[in-house]
Amino acid sequence: MRTASGWKRWVGGLAAAGLLGACTTVPVYGNPVTAGPVQPPHHFFTVDWWRHLVSPTLLEYAPREHAQPAYDAKNERVLTLTRDGLVRSFDAEGTELWRYTVGNRFYAGATVEDGIAYVPGTDGVLHALDAKTGALKWKYVAGEALATAPVLAGDLVLVASQSDTLFAVKRATGELAWLYRRDPPAGFTIHRASSPAVRGQAAWVGFSDGTLVSLDLDDGGVRWEKALAPPGGVTQFVDVDTSPVLDESGHVYAASYAGGLYALDAETGDVVWNSVAQGITSLLMHGNVLVATGDDRLDAYLGDSGKLLWSQTLEERAGMEPVLVKGMLLVPAQRSLLFVDPRTGQSRLAWNPGEGISAPPRVVGGKMYVLSNNGYLYSLRLDGRSG
Template structure:
């Protein structure tokens, strides 16, 4: 990936970070974006998915979500791009897979409940959470004519809405819920392996690194949990508000964005605070590494920070 390519995509990603701070009832804002060598792909709350030219930023392709109710057509979760296919969920309750670069339909699967977080791929299995509190796993396959279809592999019911994206590592799915729990599920059949409870709803997508799951909660605490059995390794309670955006693990640090407007750099093994960056508004998105800098967007300003703190 060239320097020019990254610098073109970055403003779009940062703009997508601001959005739904302070609102628990209804999500807002655009989705995050993904890119290949020719286009940036991004969803909107107006209910369409767009391919933007990588050089000019102009819309070159557009896919409109199905359904008659325009209020249910938003796309809020970050899509997944893999092997020429885009996967994304709509607030209209439909999970989509489209081919790049023309956004032609690969398949779509109605699940009957709004999708806020983006999907995740674990091999060929598509994972997604929904407003009905369920985590879904779908298998996808093509017939001899290369016509694609999906079938439900399993579902797991949590106690409240799932607004985050599930993640998967080593045959285990990790998913958070507004019911205040982090769940570890078998990728094979969706059976619960363990759960870890907090004192607040969890809308943040977790991060996995070297046997540890990291996430923040609406109880204003950031947690590191043993991925094998769900035991607490450490917690950081120095934030002044909720965690919404997904953390980033890079090097020896985990970077935790908070709605108090601060990005916290924590030692990933001990949870000790190494430094923090104060922005001018709540941070609802996730940080990204650009060269030797951490990029983070707040509601009022884009903030770069040198990795050395």
């Protein structure tokens, strides 16, 4: 049996195009733990090291790791939040330095700044940890399962719960500054939550009743709210679970799962344009191009007009946020990590390190950290083209 050390510089095995559009699905190679290396047609990355963090439990079906790895720039460490309820810190060589126990699986990753890691727990607690030692500095008991990576806005930490509440907590002390809550709808909803977008003294965040709300960061007061749910009394899956994105032209973009994609004036909430495409779960803005990822689709729009540039059908469920790096879109699609050409939407390569990938990768310079659904953390060196 090959060991991790024996394959330390293992070249990431990849499958050529075939996971998007009308192409026939091809085998997806790439698990360095259980299979030998398969040379890809292009060397997009190499796997420097991996660490096994979580083993499947008895009768566990389709394990999922949803929390994006976090990076501690001050101490040059990567932090993982895994379904066994543990926070772990690793150095650049993959040595575990500390761990902190929460006890419940995580819906979202941590946020690290100035040596402090803010950890959103499904135990209903926001934990602030010393990123160097793992020691608890303070905690805020929200009483609701926290479902988004904390967003830092001045002296506040913003985090949303699975129960349609946005909490604003003071970074220095962990005291509650304010909260904003909406009543969930009567119909079925998506098991996700919108992370707020922040600019200046304003925040924009979506809710499961199909509403996008703009809030004043000073006191949580409502600046405006806009219903993005489709007309006609639709009550099923109207969630605005996409994290809103902002452009430099004063627009904010968000999507209702059933109501489609919207571009709105960030100051007034007036609709600029609307696409009826349904099932959108995450957004990425780059320049004037908006990339929308959905359960079975990947689209690109012009931000100013809403013109559809390209659209591809996925043969597997995607739903987590794509990442743009070295001229490629990296799309976690549960069964694999897709490498997509952002100019055309065509899949170029795919990598499955075992049980697929649900969490977005974390890119730090020329390195990328990937947490697979089978509980492995991989450190990859990116060798692809830039641009």
